[in-house]
Every structure is written in structure tokens, then in C-alpha cells.
Amino acid sequence: MVEVENNIPEISIIMPVYNSETFLYLAVESVKRQTMKEWELLLIDDGSSDASGRLCDAYAKEDARIRVFHQENQGITKTRNRGIKEARGEFITFIDNDDEFVEDIMEKSCSYAKKYRADIVKFGYRVEEDFPNGAKEVRDNCIKQQLIITREQCGEEYQNIYRSGYFNMIWNGIYRRTLFEDKKLMFDESVIMGYEDWIFNNQMYLIPKRQVIMDYVGYIHYQRYQHSTSKKFHPNQIEANVKAAEAEYHLLRRMNQEYGTTFTWVLRATDYLIDILFLFERRGCNYGYRDKKKALKWVRSQKVFRIFHKKEQLGNLPKQRKWMAVLFDRQWYMILLILADLYYKFILWKKLRK
Incomplete structure (x- = not known):
């Protein structure tokens, strides 16, 4: 069993778990392989009906840095919010239960956060997607040149940041935990499936004093047609899409007013x-x-x-x-x-x- 040398981890990694017994191993092992060891992994079993909950308990027995929470099924947003409340690290990040981190991304992103005193560090990601007709596609979403931006530069750099995939996902970055505590910013729990990342990122964008956008792919996201929730339909997604649109609309309008942009x-x-x-x-x-x-x-x-x-x-x-x-x-x-x-x-x- 791996013991914890420091009671306060540098980063808390939040992984909602739901019926992912086939792929959970890949996600957990990608955390355990990290070159930085001062992390905690929060496995939040969201009422799984397969063996996922038992697997989570087994991982926790092997490694004291892994903590497990079991709850009745509540959906992705409430589960992530539960993880934020339980997190103890200086920084918080997220991983889906069927994805993988690149092995040095926690070390790189945390060192950049400290070096530049950044509240958020975002990194690129690779998407490996399956389609219903058997087609497969691999694509990278990553900025070409690293950016270090202050709050005052958010307007002029918005287009570059938008193209980097900043707003689409939540797991392509680390976030200083005080952002959640001071601003009380959490995931919209009325959203059941889809677009919660878009809403969150648009609401978060103008809050940090400084952010770093890395020119480095640090995450692998699998969109498996038969497994990924991003491939499934839920009626709530229509309302969630509108909420995401509203969040982006208000962000663009605010930047036009405060920064003189013309979006x-x-x-x-x-x-x-x-x-x-x-x-x-x-x-x-x-x-x-x-x-x-x-x-x-x-x-x-x-x-x-x-x-x-x-x-x-x-x-x-x-x-x-x-x-x-x-x-x-x-x-x-x-x-x-x-x-x-x-x-x-x-x-x-x-x-x-x-």
C-alpha cells in the first residue's frame, strides 16, 4: 500500500465514476503514473450498478492517496461539486472515468501555476473519437504558442484562447482551489448531461488574475460510441445547450463593454x-x-x-x-x-x- 508523505496534497484530482468497470483501470492508472506524487484522487461513485464501486474501494486499499465516496446517482454536476467540497489540495483538476492523463501533466501544470502565480493553467488535449458508421478520428486541440494572460488581457487574447479548446472542457486544466471558495463558483446542478463544462468555463473566464495556456497536450479524451455519455441523447441537453449559449453571450457582451471588443x-x-x-x-x-x-x-x-x-x-x-x-x-x-x-x-x- 502506498503511504502519504504529506497530509496536504498539492492537487486534488476529481473523478466521477459511473458504470465504467471496463475503462476505469486506464483512468486510475494514468493518475498513479504521474511523475508528481503529491496528489489525491477522489473517486466518487455516482450510484454505479456494475462493479465500478467495488473497484474504487480496491484502489483505495492499495493507495492511501485515493479516497472513495459512494452516493446515490445524482449526475455529473452534483458529483463534481461533491468532489470540489471534499478536495484538500492547493489546486483542483478533473478526469473522466474512461480517459487518461499524460504522465507528466500534473507536474508541468503545477510548476507553471507556481512560476507564473496563475490561478488557472490550461493545457491541450487529444480526442480519439468513434462514429456510428465505424469511422475513427484522432485530433489534437492545442494552442501553438504558450500564453500567459492577465485579467486585463482577456479581451485581446480571447480569440486565441477560444481556438485552443479552453471553453469546451473542464478536465484540460488545473484550478486554484480558492477560486471555488472565494467566488462560490460551482457546476450548475440543473444540468444533467452535457454542456456543463461550457457553462462553467464561460462563467470562470474573467475571474482569475492570471492564467497560463500551455502549448502541450496533457490529456487524452476517448469518445467511444457505445460508452461515452457525449454520444448519448438526454432531453436535458437541449436546455443545457441554451444555458451554455446564454453564458457565452453574457461573456461576449461583458467583454465588449469592459474591454472595448467588438465580438x-x-x-x-x-x-x-x-x-x-x-x-x-x-x-x-x-x-x-x-x-x-x-x-x-x-x-x-x-x-x-x-x-x-x-x-x-x-x-x-x-x-x-x-x-x-x-x-x-x-x-x-x-x-x-x-x-x-x-x-x-x-x-x-x-x-x-x-
Whole structure:
């Protein structure tokens, strides 16, 4: 059994666990292989019905740096919030129960946080994705040149940071624990599955005094078609998408007011609309046309999507997106859904041909 030399770990690693007995070993071992040893791993068993809970207990018996918490199923956001409350480290990070850390990323990111007195250190990540037609894709999301930004530079560096994948995920970074304590910023527990990272990162972006964006891939994210929650449909994802859109809309608006930036919302609004249309293509979605129409009508009524009512804004869109926005605004949902389905199948076909 591995003993703990220091009662106060340098970093707390939070891993929500739910029915991942097949892949849990990979995630836990990637933590145990870290070159930095001053960590604690919080395994939070969220009411698993397979052997995951027993595996968590076994790992804790082998290594005193691993702590286990069992609870009834409450979902990813409440589980992560439980981990934040239980964490003791100077920094906090997250890992999904079927992903892997690169073996030196905790050492690198913590050393950068101390060197630059940063509240957040973000790093790049690799996505290995499976598609329903058998296609596979590996892609890296990583900034080309390291950035060290202060709060005053958040506006001018936003585009570079956005392209780095900063806002999409929560596990591609470490966060000073006092950010959660001082600002009381936690995950939105009304979100059950999906977009919780987007909401959190947009709300967090302007809070740190200093951040580092590393030009280094430190995380491997697997999107397995039959296992990953990112491939499954849940009705709550539509509402969560709108909440993420609202969080980004308010961030862009605040930066325009405080930093004098000129970010426009209409293009990003179409990105969120495409995401919603593609949700209907996910595994487990049994929505018929009436259900999809009802969902789209509700989305259209939300403030952040009313920008499509303004014809002068649509001139800033590429031709294909302009037509999509027009179809959505005019409530021609059948045509919109047919075109979205064809576009999704075209994307899968292109990936299969690579």
C-alpha cells in the first residue's frame, strides 16, 4: 500500500465514476503514473450498478492517496461539486472515468501555476473519437504558442484562447482551489448531461488574475460510441445547450463593454443551433417530428436565439448558415431537420473516407 508523505496534497484530482468497470483501470492508472506524487484522487461513485464501486474501494486499499465516496446517482454536476467540497489540495483538476492523463501533466501544470502565480493553467488535449458508421478520428486541440494572460488581457487574447479548446472542457486544466471558495463558483446542478463544462468555463473566464495556456497536450479524451455519455441523447441537453449559449453571450457582451471588443453573437448562435440539431442524431434519441418541432420552437423563443429575428444581423453569416438561420426563424422546421440530417450523414461519410 502506498503511504502519504504529506497530509496536504498539492492537487486534488476529481473523478466521477459511473458504470465504467471496463475503462476505469486506464483512468486510475494514468493518475498513479504521474511523475508528481503529491496528489489525491477522489473517486466518487455516482450510484454505479456494475462493479465500478467495488473497484474504487480496491484502489483505495492499495493507495492511501485515493479516497472513495459512494452516493446515490445524482449526475455529473452534483458529483463534481461533491468532489470540489471534499478536495484538500492547493489546486483542483478533473478526469473522466474512461480517459487518461499524460504522465507528466500534473507536474508541468503545477510548476507553471507556481512560476507564473496563475490561478488557472490550461493545457491541450487529444480526442480519439468513434462514429456510428465505424469511422475513427484522432485530433489534437492545442494552442501553438504558450500564453500567459492577465485579467486585463482577456479581451485581446480571447480569440486565441477560444481556438485552443479552453471553453469546451473542464478536465484540460488545473484550478486554484480558492477560486471555488472565494467566488462560490460551482457546476450548475440543473444540468444533467452535457454542456456543463461550457457553462462553467464561460462563467470562470474573467475571474482569475492570471492564467497560463500551455502549448502541450496533457490529456487524452476517448469518445467511444457505445460508452461515452457525449454520444448519448438526454432531453436535458437541449436546455443545457441554451444555458451554455446564454453564458457565452453574457461573456461576449461583458467583454465588449469592459474591454472595448467588438465580438458579434450571431455566428456563435448558429454554432449552438447546429449543436442542437445534431443532438437529435445521438444514440438513444427517439424523438419524432412533433417532439423535435416542440423543442425547436422553445429554443427559438429564448432570448439568445432571437438575434435570428434581426435581418440586418444575418448579413454577417456565411451563405449556408444564413439559410439555416432563415429556416429556423421562419419556423420551417421540417426542411431544417431534413437538411441537418443530410449534413450530419455527409460529415460521417467524409470521416469514413479519410
